[in-house]
Amino acid sequence: MIEDSEFQEPGEKIFVSVRIRPLNDKERKSDWECINNDTIIFKNSLPERSMFPAAYTFDRVYDCDCPTKQVYDEGAKHIALSVLNGINSSIFAYGQTSSGKTYTMRGITEYAVADIYDYIEKHKEREFVVKFSAMEIYNEAVRDLLSLDSTPLRLLDDPETIESSAREYAGAENSSILSASVNFVDLAGSERASQTLSAGTRLKEGCHINRSLLTLGTVIRKLSKGRNSHVPYRDSKLTRILQNALGGNARTAIICTMSPDRSHVEQSRNTLSFASCAKEVTTNAQVNLVMSDKALVKQLQRELAKLENEMKSLGSAPVKRDTASLLREKELLIEQMAKEIEELTRQRDLAQSRVENLLLSVREVQMLKSGEYSSNSSEVTNVPCTVDYSNHKDIVTPSVPIANNNNQYDGHPENSEEECHLDGITTKFVEPDPSKGWDKVAQKIDEKFEDNCKEVRCIEFEDSSIEMNEKEKVASLNPENNEGKPTVETNELWIDHVEDGKPATKEAVIKEIEADNLSADPEEEQGKVSLTETELSIEKQEGDDLSSNPKENVEDLRSSHVNKDETCEALKQKVQELQKTIKFLVRYHIMGDSPSLLDAASSASSISRSRSCKAIVTTMPSSPRFEKSQQNETVPTFTEAEKDFIERAKTLSQKLSNSKDDNRNAKMSRCNSQASITSGSTEEQSVKDVDVEETCSEVNFPPRPWKSFASGSKRRTSFSIDFSEGGSDTKTCQEKQIDKNLVPETKTENSQETNHSTKLHSSWPEEFENLQRTIIELWDKCNVPLIHRTYFILLFKGDPSDSVYMEVELRRLSFLKNSMSSLGRNGWKDSPIDTAASR
Ligand SMILES: Nc1ncnc2c1ncn2[C@@H]1O[C@H](COP(=O)(O)OP(=O)(O)OP(=O)(O)O)[C@@H](O)[C@H]1O
Structure with a gap:
């Protein structure tokens, strides 16, 4: 270098x-x-x-x-x-x-x-x-x-x-x-x-x-x-x-x-x-x-050797291939797991949907069973409820706790609302069985008065009750089932079926009623109405065809009950119609325009009469002798209790009248009802939904405690109603009606009935109005549920044949009023008797 x-x-x-x-x-x-x-x-x-x-x-x-x-x-x-x-x-x-x-x-x-x-x-x-x-x-x-x-x-x-x-x-x-x-x-x-x-x-x-x-x-x-x-x-x-x-x-x-x-x-x-x-x-x-060329050759040889080593290294890469295959396997496994997860998720969703469907089905079945139970139960309509319209609360409570029965009702408002709820298909009825409490009361009544064989039938709107009543009626024909005591399970109030001074058994009364119905013409025998509920229902539907065979009617009802779905549908429609009508009527009632109820009822002409309408085929229990005791004090047939009852009835009637005048426009309170008076401690409850209240407020009518009043009286009480005398007396129309109903018959039965029939025919429109007015007043006094009033107004619009039912209602209300007075006096605190007006 x-x-x-x-x-x-x-x-x-x-x-x-x-x-x-x-x-x-x-x-x-x-x-x-x-x-x-x-x-x-x-x-x-x-x-x-x-x-x-x-x-x-x-x-x-x-x-x-x-x-x-x-x-x-x-x-x-x-x-x-x-x-x-x-x-x-x-x-x-x-x-x-x-x-x-x-x-x-x-x-x-x-x-x-x-x-x-x-x-x-x-x-x-x-x-x-x-x-x-x-x-x-x-x-x-x-x-x-x-x-x-x-x-x-x-x-x-x-x-x-x-x-x-x-x-x-x-x-x-x-x-x-x-x-x-x-x-x-x-x-x-x-x-x-x-x-x-x-x-x-x-x-x-x-x-x-x-x-x-x-x-x-x-x-x-x-x-x-x-x-x-x-x-x-x-x-x-x-x-x-x-x-x-x-x-x-x-x-x-x-x-x-x-x-x-x-x-x-x-x-x-x-x-x-x-x-x-x-x-x-x-x-x-x-x-x-x-x-140089040599250097170039050597350099190329070195590069070749290097490449050969790289090729060998590439050739010795099974591990990499293994890794790749392992990765592929893992990917496949992941895909399979993802599919399994998806499938499991789908199955889970399907199972959940099935469970939900099953739960829904179970609920429906339970609802249906509950409805069937209520429909088939003999305890239907025995729902004692206290309703206070003034409070408009959402709770309905049995007004009287029922003691001494297997299904005691403790009076607690729990579930009352639910039980009283109207689901639109079937009416739910409150348990427990009030009729069992009634049994006890009936026993007391029997022990005290020894006779009670009159039956008061109320208007109902449940077809199921028809069947039940029919069953009960059939059951009641069995002496073993009804021996010795009247029952309220049939929704019938036996009121004074006595004959020749002997207390009439239920069987005898029914037989009698059936026998009478076979030949009875309501227009001819308005004074001695003895129609069974079945007959009455069918009669109203078929246009006063009282010649029909009651047994056939019973069979028809039974067969109709078999067609359950149809019945339910009919009930549903009927309930809906009634709800509309009730709301309308309640609105007018609150406004204090009671007469408008008639108009409302007239406007609701599309509503037909219920087949389950029950006629009250009774006579007033004590009317003959009671009236006689009032008019002729020389007749020393009244006991001290009876006299006291009369006095209390008058007093209570006056109180109720005054109370009604004060609160009528604002309230429909039942606080003064018999049940409230007797129970004393029963908490007043109210319902907000009138429909619910009316649906649930069906109670049995209590047995009458004065069967002794009927002793010696006639077997049947003929209606002798002459409203021509109304207005001139100082007594209220209702009192007059009661008095008239309580007037003992001194004439022969046939002549009375003939005269009464003639009067009815001649002045029926006016009498109808008077009866309506009287009944409405008695409703208020007795705190009759609005549903009952509505039905009554809808069903009876002035037809001459309605006189029978009008009289029956009048008598029933009179009896209720008297019963309230009597119960209030005797203080049946332990009685399961709900307000009798609820019927
Ligand atoms: N350093 C020096 N000492 C003595 N003589 C010199 C030197 N440089 C040049 N000369 C003389 O000068 C003259 C010219 O010189 P030269 O020919 O080298 O010039 P040039 O640049 O080459 O001219 P041209 O461009 O024509 O070729 C010559 O005769 C040369 O001998």
Whole structure:
């Protein structure tokens, strides 16, 4: 390797040196002086040249007495010998004509070649290939100076044409080849063409020279300012050949020669300006390493071995394949699990929906069972309820706690609302069985009065009750089931069926009633109504056809009950219609316009009479003797209790009347009802929904405690109602009616009935109105439920045949009023008797 390794640094500047030739014989004085190795000054201080700089600094400056050897050694050798290290190098001589360029470059080239060969000689371990070429660029034509052919050379981009390469033999192991070239360039004179004062061929020569030099100057300036801009290398063949030497992969040294004579001062200054620019140019010299064939083969073999190892590594990748297959298995497993989850989710949803459906079905079944139970139960309609319209609370409570029965009702309002709720399909009835409490009461009654065989039937709207009553009726025909005591389970109130002073059994009464019904004409026997509920229902439906066979009717009812769905539907519709009507009536009732009830009832003409309407086929229990005792005090047939009852009845009637007058417009309270009086501690409850209240407020009528009153009286009580007398008496119409009902018959039964029938026929419309008015008043006094009133009004609209039922209702209400008085006096606190008015 060459010793001057300091020149191997990349990005070095062009080495610029200035050499002043000595004065020749024609030149007298030099104005330039090298003050040191790198600075040259212009000594002449002419005023016209004062604008130019006086000193120039370069890498090296050589004065006129400096030998070429020094110029080479200090400013060219290290560049020239770079080629031995594989670095291209170039050495220029730039200056005006006769400034000593050729003189300098000849010496430089000789020294360089000598040094190169000396180096080659000294480095036997290396193999060098030295190529040498010499060419001339004249008028943009390149000519090979070593060839005899003067044909200009074609300028190619192959650098071998002009390079002088040197290879370094680095032995077998290091077979790298260094290839570099060193250029020695002797440029033409840099003076301007105008200054040449030539013309013709000289001018052309000067132009080309100037072109090459101008392009060289431009390239140097461009390179000195940076490489970002375009460098016009191809503008001249000189710059094209020296492209690498000028800012490329080469080390470059420029030796600027100048004449010291004052006459050449301008050219000298231009040369110095060019030199100043050139020293700013940076080149990027690098070692040009060329691989040998062996080295290339070995390198390729190493690469091949490396690739083979990689192939082996790739071939030994079963683990990766296993991992991939494992991943695929996992993915499949995940997919299967996802499907299973989806399937399980679907099954879960399906199961949930099934459970919900089952629960819904169970509820429906329970509801149906509850409805059936209520419908089929013999305890229907025995729902004692206390209703206070003034409070409009949502609770319905049995007014009288029922004691001493298996299904005791504790009087707690819990579930009362629910039990009284009308679901729109079937009516729910409140448990427990009030009739059992009634049994106890009945027992007391029987023990006390020994007779009670009258039955009061109330209007109902439940078809189910028809069936139940029919069952009960059939059951009641069995002496074993009804032996010895009247029952309220049949919804019938046995009121005074006595015959010839003997208490009539229920069986006997029913038989009697049935027998009477077979031949009875209501218009002919209004005074001795003895229709069964079944007959009455059918009669009302079929237009007073009392000739129908009651047994057939019973069968019809039973068969109709079989058609349960139809019945339920009919009930549902009926309940809905009734609810509408009831609301309408309640609104009018609250407004205190009682007579409008009739209008409302008339407007609701579409509502038909209930088939389950029960006729009260009774006579007033004590009316004959009771009335007789009032009218004829000489008859000492009343006991003290009876007298007291009469007094209490009057008092209570008056109280009720007053209470009604006070509260009628605002309330429909039952606080003064019999039940409330007797129970004493019963908490008043109310319902908000009138429908619910009315549906639930069906109670049995209590047995009458005065069966002894009937002792000795007639078996049947004929109605003797003459409202023509009304209005003139000081008593209320209701009281008159009661009195009339209580008047004992002194005439023969047949004649009474005939007269009564005649009266009814003659003055029936007026009597009907009077009866209605009286009944309405008694309703208020007895706190009869609105549902009962509604039905009654809807069913009986003035038809002559209605007189029977009107009378029955009148008698029933009279009895109720008296019963309330009696119960209030006797204080049946333990009685399960609910308000009798509820029936
Ligand atoms: N340093 C020097 N010492 C002695 N003589 C010199 C020196 N430099 C140049 N000369 C002489 O100056 C003359 C002109 O020199 P040279 O021919 O080298 O100039 P040039 O620049 O090459 O001219 P051209 O441009 O015409 O080729 C020559 O006779 C040469 O001997």
